[in-house]
Amino acid sequence: MTEITFRDPGEVPALDWLDKTLIDIDSTYQRGLDEGRVQKIVDWFAWDSFGAIVVAPAADGRFHAIDGQHRLEAAKRHPKVSVVPAIIITATGTAAEAETFVNVNGARKNVSPLEMYWAQLASGDPEAETVKQVCERAGLKLMRYPGSNGKYSGSETVAIAALRSLIDKRGAMRARQVLEVVAKADLRPVTALQIKAAELLMLDPEFCNDVEPEAITDAIRGNALGLDTEAGAFAATHRLPKVKAFASVWFKKCRKKRKVV
Incomplete structure (x- = not known):
C-alpha cells in the first residue's frame, strides 16, 4: 500500500488582536483600494463577517497586511474599531510577503x-x-x-x-x-x-x-x-x-x- 505524503505546512502562525494603526499596506504587491468596497464594509461593519487579516511582521513593531486590506481600511475608518483580529505569519521581506499574497489569492475562488x-x-x-x-x-x-x-x-x-x-x-x-x-x-x-x-x-x-x-x-x-x-x-x-x-x-x-x- 502506497503511503500518502503530505507537504510540510510550516510553522504555525500566531493569532492575535492588533492595533489597527500598526498595520500598513505594501503597494509593491498589493492592489489598489476599491473605495466602493471599503465603504460598503464600513456601512455594514460586523465582527461576525469580518474575519482575520493575514499580516507579516515589519520593521519597528509594525506589520504589513498581506490579505484583507479592504477590511483593514474599513476598520481604520470606523470610529468604534481600534483592534482587528490577525493571523501573524513568519514571512520576512517583500518577496516572501508577495509570494504569500499570490498563494492566498491564487487559490481563492470568488463567490459567483x-x-x-x-x-x-x-x-x-x-x-x-x-x-x-x-x-x-x-x-x-x-x-x-x-x-x-x-x-x-x-x-x-x-x-x-x-x-x-x-x-x-x-x-x-x-x-x-x-x-x-x-x-x-x-x-x-x-x-x-x-x-x-x-x-x-x-x-x-x-x-x-x-x-x-x-x-x-x-x-x-x-x-x-x-x-x-x-x-x-x-x-x-x-x-x-x-x-x-x-x-x-x-x-x-x-x-x-x-x-x-
Whole structure:
C-alpha cells in the first residue's frame, strides 16, 4: 500500500488582536483600494463577517497586511474599531510577503453572483425573495448551478444578474410580464440576452406598441438557436449592440398588432 505524503505546512502562525494603526499596506504587491468596497464594509461593519487579516511582521513593531486590506481600511475608518483580529505569519521581506499574497489569492475562488443569490435567499434577504417570487410567478426556473455540459430543461436560467437588473429597473409586476414571454417559449436555457431582448420588445417605445407578448413567445419558441445566430450576424453587420440586434430579429419574426380602424 502506497503511503500518502503530505507537504510540510510550516510553522504555525500566531493569532492575535492588533492595533489597527500598526498595520500598513505594501503597494509593491498589493492592489489598489476599491473605495466602493471599503465603504460598503464600513456601512455594514460586523465582527461576525469580518474575519482575520493575514499580516507579516515589519520593521519597528509594525506589520504589513498581506490579505484583507479592504477590511483593514474599513476598520481604520470606523470610529468604534481600534483592534482587528490577525493571523501573524513568519514571512520576512517583500518577496516572501508577495509570494504569500499570490498563494492566498491564487487559490481563492470568488463567490459567483448566482452563489451569492442563493446564500442571500437562505439568509432571508427581501430582495432575493422578490427575485424568487417573480421567477415562480412567471414560470421561470432559477437554477442553483449551471447545467451539466451546458444542458438545460425548458425555461431554466442562471442569468441572475439580468433578473435582478430587470426587477430593479422595471419593478416586480413588469418584470414578471417580461419573464413570462421567455418562460413560455421553453428556451433551454433562458439567457441574459434573451431576457433583455424581451424587455426591449415589451417595454421600449420603439417596439412595444406594435407587438403582443404572445407573438414574441410564438416567434422564438422552437427557433431560439437559429434566431440567436441570426441576431449575432445582424449585430456584426449593422454594428449594433447585441441586445438591440436580438430584439430587432425577434421583432421581424413576430405577428404585428392589428390596427384598430
